[in-house]
Amino acid sequence: MRIIKTQIIVTLKDNLQWSDGKPLTVDDVVFTYNEIYFNEAIPSNVIDSFRIGKERKLPTVKKLDDRRIEFTTPEPFVPFLGNLEVPILPAHALQESVRTKDQEGKPLFLTKWSIDTNPQEIITNGTYKLKSYATSERIIFERNPYFWRKDQQGNQQPYIEQFIWQIVENTDTAFLQFRSGGLDSIGVNPEYFSLLKNEEERGDFTIYNGGAAPGTNFISFNLNQGKRNGVPLVDPIKSRWFNNVKFRQAVAYGIDRQRMINNIFRGLGDFQNSPLSVQSPFFFSAEQGLQMYDYNPDKSRELLTGAGFKYNAQGQLLDAEGNRVRFTLITNGGNKVREALAVQIKQDLELIGITVDVDTIAFGVLVDKLGNSLDWDCHLLGFTGGTEPNDGANIWNVDGALHSFNQKPKSGQPDLEGRVVQDWERRISDLYVQAAGEFDEVKRRELYIETQKITQENLPFIYLVNPLALSAVRNKIQGVKYSALGGTFWNIYELQLTE
Numbered sequence: 046m047r048i049i050k051t052q053i054i055v056t057l058k059d060n061l062q063w064s065d066g067k068p069l070t071v072d073d074v075v076f077t078y079n080e081i082y083f084n085e086a087i088p089s090n091v092i093d094s095f096r097i098g099k100e101r102k103l104p105t106v107k108k109l110d111d112r113r114i115e116f117t118t119p120e121p122f123v124p125f126l127g128n129l130e131v132p133i134l135p136a137h138a139l140q141e142s143v144r145t146k147d148q149e150g151k152p153l154f155l156t157k158w159s160i161d162t163n164p165q166e167i168i169t170n171g172t173y174k175l176k177s178y179a180t181s182e183r184i185i186f187e188r189n190p191y192f193w194r195k196d197q198q199g200n201q202q203p204y205i206e207q208f209i210w211q212i213v214e215n216t217d218t219a220f221l222q223f224r225s226g227g228l229d230s231i232g233v234n235p236e237y238f239s240l241l242k243n244e245e246e247r248g249d250f251t252i253y254n255g256g257a258a259p260g261t262n263f264i265s266f267n268l269n270q271g272k273r274n275g276v277p278l279v280d281p282i283k284s285r286w287f288n289n290v291k292f293r294q295a296v297a298y299g300i301d302r303q304r305m306i307n308n309i310f311r312g313l314g315d316f317q318n319s320p321l322s323v324q325s326p327f328f329f330s331a332e333q334g335l336q337m338y339d340y341n342p343d344k345s346r347e348l349l350t351g352a353g354f355k356y357n358a359q360g361q362l363l364d365a366e367g368n369r370v371r372f373t374l375i376t377n378g379g380n381k382v383r384e385a386l387a388v389q390i391k392q393d394l395e396l397i398g399i400t401v402d403v404d405t406i407a408f409g410v411l412v413d414k415l416g417n418s419l420d421w422d423c424h425l426l427g428f429t430g431g432t433e434p435n436d437g438a439n440i441w442n443v444d445g446a447l448h449s450f451n452q453k454p455k456s457g458q459p460d461l462e463g464r465v466v467q468d469w470e471r472r473i474s475d476l477y478v479q480a481a482g483e484f485d486e487v488k489r490r491e492l493y494i495e496t497q498k499i500t501q502e503n504l505p506f507i508y509l510v511n512p513l514a515l516s517a518v519r520n521k522i523q524g525v526k527y528s529a530l531g532g533t534f535w536n537i538y539e540l541q542l543t544e
Contacts, residue, residue, distance in 0.1 A: 271461030362398030
């Protein structure tokens with residue numbers, strides 16, 4: 046591999062193959078980038094991570110010869126090398142579907158591989174290929190006989206012939222299945238940690254502790270002031286509350302995160318204040334000066350009354366026009382931790398006069414609200430994390446696909462009238478662009494520190510608790526190198542089974 050500031054030349058390994066035995070070539074790589082990831086007609090979050098600079102231009106990708114690909118960026122872009130770790134797709138199986146349109150002018154690729162597709166038609170270059178899929182039950186994977194990796198003795202990897210991925214939406218059900226032997230690995234919910242820890246020897250499993258989890262838990266208010274077909278996305282009365290930074294800060298001070306750690310996470314966590322993972326070299330902590338919101342209901346009331354809110358005789362919070370402050374908090378049902386967090390938030394905010402209606406809904410419905418209808422008040426969710434801040438650029442870019450607190454409509458959706466982008470919001474977006482082009486690591490860290498300070502002052506996300514990354518794995522699975530970032534199976538190609 047050859048790298049200069051605006052150019053990377055990648056050389057493919059010899060004799061790479063797809064799971065159907067056909068060769069994986071430079072043409073597949075060029076096809077994947079130019080016709081899929083960079084194709085505006087194929088919506089995905091991937092494209093945002095490749096947009097570069099303020100003009101959000103895409104890199105160019107071209108074939109140099111039968112083994113080399115040249116990637117050229119319009120300006121220096123530090124995260125680019127890491128961004129290349131995306132799946133490559135088979136041109137021989139998919140190119141025709143990308144270039145052929147349906148009656149609505151959309152590429153047939155969008156429906157090419159679905160849950161009804163014969164698994165043998167789904168081609169991969171990874172460790173495993175799909176053997177079968179039973180809706181809402183399980184996915185069975187079998188070893189890809191053409192996977193390129195071999196061990197030092199020349200043996201084909203992965204070693205395990207087949208694995209089954211059970212689809213269990215309810216965490217209680219997953220816990221029971223693991224205890225009964227129906228599952229060989231499970232992420233450990235803090236609620237179950239003590240019980241599982243006492244059963245390690247009898248159950249012949251090990252609980253791995255990877256330290257602080259890299260993801261985030263947060264609540265977020267809908268700050269979108271736009272209208273669709275003349276109708277506001279958010280009730281204008283509520284929108285005035287949500288867009289008042291003092292209101293958001295008061296809510297942050299009104300949430301007892303230590304009680305969350307003690308009761309919900311059983312002490313297995315710490316305060317979360319930053320959007321960046323603690324594993325990132327750009328992480329800025331409260332100890333280093335990042336603002337945090339310790340539980341302080343008196344401070345909450347002070348902020349609220351200072352912002353024009355008032356209390357009635359029953360202790361209920363009213364706005365300046367006399368409207369009772371009440372909103373709906375949505376989260377995905379079946380996730381016991383999030384459900385418990387939502388209940389506590391309801392209880393905590395009631396103490397400062399705010400009424401919260403908790404609505405646990407199916408995850409798919411929640412995603413539709415956040416990404417399509419944009420019709421919601423407040424949500425409780427989380428994002429995955431990592432070491433590279435720019436992996437979250439589509440959250441912080443004002444036009445990003447995951448800029449959920451003030452979402453721009455997706456391609457093909459009706460435009461919004463009157464969407465407002467705040468100065469602090471734009472500043473974070475610009476800082477991410479600037480940091481992505483800064484090769485001096487010290488200066489780059491300073492830029493990301495500024496973004497973290499702005500997020501904590503303005504609170505587009507009110508961060509909650511950073512739990513420990515815990516997973517229970519049967520001891521018959523050998524070679525586990527558990528980590529908070531990679532999880533249990535990041536090195537699945539070298540795992541082995543013993544009886």
